[in-house]
Amino acid sequence: MSTSYMRARVPYTYEEYRFFPDDGRRYELIDGELYLSPEPTPFHQTVSRRLQHALMLLLEDKGLAYIFNAPCDIIINEQSVVQPDLAIVRIDRKAIVSKRGIEGPPDIAVEILSPSNRSNDERVKLAAYARFGIPEYWIVDPELGWVDQHTLTAAGYGPARRFDRAATLISPTFAEIAIVLEPVFQPL
Numbered sequence: 001m002s003t004s005y006m007r008a009r010v011p012y013t014y015e016e017y018r019f020f021p022d023d024g025r026r027y028e029l030i031d032g033e034l035y036l037s038p039e040p041t042p043f044h045q046t047v048s049r050r051l052q053h054a055l056m057l058l059l060e061d062k063g064l065a066y067i068f069n070a071p072c073d074i075i076i077n078e079q080s081v082v083q084p085d086l087a088i089v090r091i092d093r094k095a096i097v098s099k100r101g102i103e104g105p106p107d108i109a110v111e112i113l114s115p116s117n118r119s120n121d122e123r124v125k126l127a128a129y130a131r132f133g134i135p136e137y138w139i140v141d142p143e144l145g146w147v148d149q150h151t152l153t154a155a156g157y158g159p160a161r162r163f164d165r166a167a168t169l170i171s172p173t174f175a176e177i178a179i180v181l182e183p184v185f186q187p188l
Helices: 042-060 091-096 118-132
Strands: 004-006 026-030 033-037 065-069 074-077 080-082 086-090 108-112 136-141 146-153 161-164 168-170 178-180
Touching: 026 118, 042 065, 042 086, 042 108, 042 178, 065 091, 080 118, 086 091, 108 118, 118 136, 118 146
Parallel strands: 108 136
Antiparallel strands: 004 033, 026 033, 026 080, 065 086, 074 080, 086 108, 136 146, 146 161, 168 178
């Protein structure tokens, strides 16, 4: 996500957010502050698609979870609406999926870094996702080929566990997740 801010009016609410223009850009609210993102790069989208495909095979096709890709609103409260690159919701929590979006924290949120969004994903969203109670947060660096996995504790996210391109990504939230990362980060 971009660290570009629009500060014409703060705090924004979900009711106002619903009427932002459908102009191809991704808008998000975190604690009433508006964040705007530029279009993702082709490699960003490729890594996202590869991760989504692996997760669908491991979780969705087996009836364990739903996998959502951006843009899909995660409505945390009336002043926080985010659109992670990928979101995973356990099948037994499907009641949080509504016509508006996902109404509550997903089980896993995944953000894929772009040069313009690094600070936002590694600082702003890291703190917000912990406050929102998202049990697991993955920050993916497509250029350097790693995934930092943050797991929620009573004190917030603990130290990240890094999986590099030579590793197999596993998850404390879903024992079924075992993703060999080398093909995910294969260049175009």
